[in-house]
Amino acid sequence: MNAVLPNPAGAQKDALALAALARESVASGVERRLLHLRLSALPAGFNRAHHQRQLREALLPLLRPTRARLYDLPNGDLMAVSPPPAEHLETVRATMEKLLGDDPATTACCQELRLPAQAAALLSALEGALGLSQSVAPAPEGRTWMQRPARPAPDQPPRAEDVLAAEAALAPADLSVHQRWQAVCLLRDGGPAPREEWKEQRLSESALLEALLPGMRLEGVPWLRRRLRARMARRTLAQWARPEEMMGFTPRGLTLLPENLMDEEFLRLDAMLGPHRGALTIAFALRDIVADPEAFGLALRFAALRGYRTALDDLDHTDLPLLPPGLFGLDLLKLRFSPALLEQGAPARAALEAALPRDRARLVLVGVESPVAIGWGWQRGIERFQGRLIEQRLSLG
Amino acid sequence: MLGPRTGFTMQINATSAETPPPPSPPRSAALAEALRRCEVGDCAGVLVGGRQPALAAALLEEAANAGDGLVWRPRGGGFWLLGTSPAAAARAARNLDRMGLAPQLLEFPRDLPVLDTAVAQEGGSEPHRPAPPPSLAGLEERAEALPAATALPLSTVWHMRGHQPVLLAQRWGTAPGALLPGMARNWTGHAESLLAARLLRLARGQQWPTGRKASLPLLLDMPWLPTPPDLPRPPPGEGHALVLPLAALPEGAAWAAAAARAGWGLAWWGMGAELAGLMEPGRLPGGDGLVLAPYEGALAQAPGPAPERLVLCGPPSREALALSQHHGFALCHGMGA
Numbered sequence: 236m237n238a239v240l241p242n243p244a245g246a247q248k249d250a251l252a253l254a255a256l257a258r259e260s261v262a263s264g265v266e267r268r269l270l271h272l273r274l275s276a277l278p279a280g281f282n283r284a285h286h287q288r289q290l291r292e293a294l295l296p297l298l299r300p301t302r303a304r305l306y307d308l309p310n311g312d313l314m315a316v317s318p319p320p321a322e323h324l325e326t327v328r329a330t331m332e333k334l335l336g337d338d339p340a341t342t343a344c345c346q347e348l349r350l351p352a353q354a355a356a357l358l359s360a361l362e363g364a365l366g367l368s369q370s371v372a373p374a375p376e377g378r379t380w381m382q383r384p385a386r387p388a389p390d391q392p393p394r395a396e397d398v399l400a401a402e403a404a405l406a407p408a409d410l411s412v413h414q415r416w417q418a419v420c421l422l423r424d425g426g427p428a429p430r431e432e433w434k435e436q437r438l439s440e441s442a443l444l445e446a447l448l449p450g451m452r453l454e455g456v457p458w459l460r461r462r463l464r465a466r467m468a469r470r471t472l473a474q475w476a477r478p479e480e481m482m483g484f485t486p487r488g489l490t491l492l493p494e495n496l497m498d499e500e501f502l503r504l505d506a507m508l509g510p511h512r513g514a515l516t517i518a519f520a521l522r523d524i525v526a527d528p529e530a531f532g533l534a535l536r537f538a539a540l541r542g543y544r545t546a547l548d549d550l551d552h553t554d555l556p557l558l559p560p561g562l563f564g565l566d567l568l569k570l571r572f573s574p575a576l577l578e579q580g581a582p583a584r585a586a587l588e589a590a591l592p593r594d595r596a597r598l599v600l601v602g603v604e605s606p607v608a609i610g611w612g613w614q615r616g617i618e619r620f621q622g623r624l625i626e627q628r629l630s631l632g
Numbered sequence: 633m634l635g636p637r638t639g640f641t642m643q644i645n646a647t648s649a650e651t652p653p654p655p656s657p658p659r660s661a662a663l664a665e666a667l668r669r670c671e672v673g674d675c676a677g678v679l680v681g682g683r684q685p686a687l688a689a690a691l692l693e694e695a696a697n698a699g700d701g702l703v704w705r706p707r708g709g710g711f712w713l714l715g716t717s718p719a720a721a722a723r724a725a726r727n728l729d730r731m732g733l734a735p736q737l738l739e740f741p742r743d744l745p746v747l748d749t750a751v752a753q754e755g756g757s758e759p760h761r762p763a764p765p766p767s768l769a770g771l772e773e774r775a776e777a778l779p780a781a782t783a784l785p786l787s788t789v790w791h792m793r794g795h796q797p798v799l800l801a802q803r804w805g806t807a808p809g810a811l812l813p814g815m816a817r818n819w820t821g822h823a824e825s826l827l828a829a830r831l832l833r834l835a836r837g838q839q840w841p842t843g844r845k846a847s848l849p850l851l852l853d854m855p856w857l858p859t860p861p862d863l864p865r866p867p868p869g870e871g872h873a874l875v876l877p878l879a880a881l882p883e884g885a886a887w888a889a890a891a892a893r894a895g896w897g898l899a900w901w902g903m904g905a906e907l908a909g910l911m912e913p914g915r916l917p918g919g920d921g922l923v924l925a926p927y928e929g930a931l932a933q934a935p936g937p938a939p940e941r942l943v944l945c946g947p948p949s950r951e952a953l954a955l956s957q958h959h960g961f962a963l964c965h966g967m968g969a
Contacts, residue, residue, distance in 0.1 A: 526902075
């Protein structure tokens, strides 16, 4: 940072650096606060070189002791960038307003932006600063990801561009309310209390999709729904691929779409996991596998190459006849318990037995909410369980 | 990623491309050192193309870290692992090979000429810029407006019997590439579904494509929908089938029942080599109808337990013809296939 006016090449470089920052922030989900000081938009009386120099000289001391960075833009604007909470940017804004007085023409000169939520607004401002667009679109004011403009026609399937908007809204979203951990436990007939083998992070996809595209009917556009689900999984992966997450990494699992394994977020996690890869169980839903066999083939080969454990996620027992022996090359089958299983006649029971992997260590019974489910599992030699009842037993110690 | 709507990167690139590139781009000290090591010899490298760039880069970076090498990404595309130990390079090449990325193992100084050529080209080569993704704005309207002849192609399913080609069926399908070229699976799938919804409407109005041969069964592509919609009556004749994307497999039983009620059989679209076990008799809902897939080497080489059900779609190559005759699977091509 310096207090003299920027040279054009430096400003061009700063603009490109900001564009890269926007992209990185969107990809990684790392938040940044920005204050766009639109000096180029100041009234003529304030827009002289010496005014700008005075403003910079007033602002720089405010930013110097903080982690904020100041970027010069080719049109003379300044962009201060800071990690959250960035209270000092508020100080900068207040100082600017004090310096410029209460002329209404000067009030629009400070524009707050948040990354990654407003990456598009930042890029638009950069385009304006670089002279690439005739008019600079005003940044949406005070819009957060949950307050997106409602579409005029709810109960309609979303259009392709709605999905892109939802993806942009997803980037900064706090997913924690939609995430929950659930353990897979070993519980032997007559054995001691359930023993946790690994923990899985589950995402309430429907609730999150409803938050992203309120009132829209995604059932009619399953490919778009699938696209958003892949994006949601990438957000989880970005959360996991952080050094602090690697500290004390315990066995865990998550559900991905096959194409997620080729995403940069997964490859970053893969590099970080190193020798701990065997502690990660990656589950795929049948629907996601058959929707993109090519990506599944790649994912399966990569998982085998790296030593990840793989699973077929949450299979309904009515889908068991579809499965060829060998489980498509996956290690585990997670079968969903249903009370209907208790009412099966002898032929159906025999067919089910024949369809289950012989090695029962490859089976996990999920959706366990009653002791009946555990009993049903034990009768079939299943000893790994997941579900609300198991969580209760774990919490009881 | 900012998504296809953001044209900013392209605009930045476009302006930077206007300034002429320097005659010889400055090399980083690390690249210069890696090149020097390759010239001295007794080291190895790997060259791999730009397919699956994130994966290729990750595997090569890992090898570079393990074997004290460097990953060079020329502006023209592709990845080079340079100046690393032969063991690390061989391991990286093996891993890339297992992922089907066709790596080329390099030994130095033997392969110096290959590297020299690439380095010499680097000076004059344009920065590699992926083609801008097609716009998604107005996709739904464009799916309706595209000429049927382009968007809804009629292709022919056939195989060789002896030395004679035998026509088995016609497929009235979709050409998602005409709507959204070069996009990832979910967008292509959505494009397929939008176009197939149009097919469905035409079929409900008993509007069949020009060029249809009344003597051949018709395979009609369906959109991926969670529940079967109102289905049209098939045209006169026998053996007609609805083609359902494999993604709808969990709803297959409901679709099979609805198709049978309306007088259609059921065929499937989108098979892959890893899922060939699904073609075992009795496994897929709707009887043992045809199973269609884009032409893929792995599936053509090992067409699974029921090759006679398999139809590989794509332009017929000499290899495709030979494998089709050898294994007994059918081929499907025509405009847009």
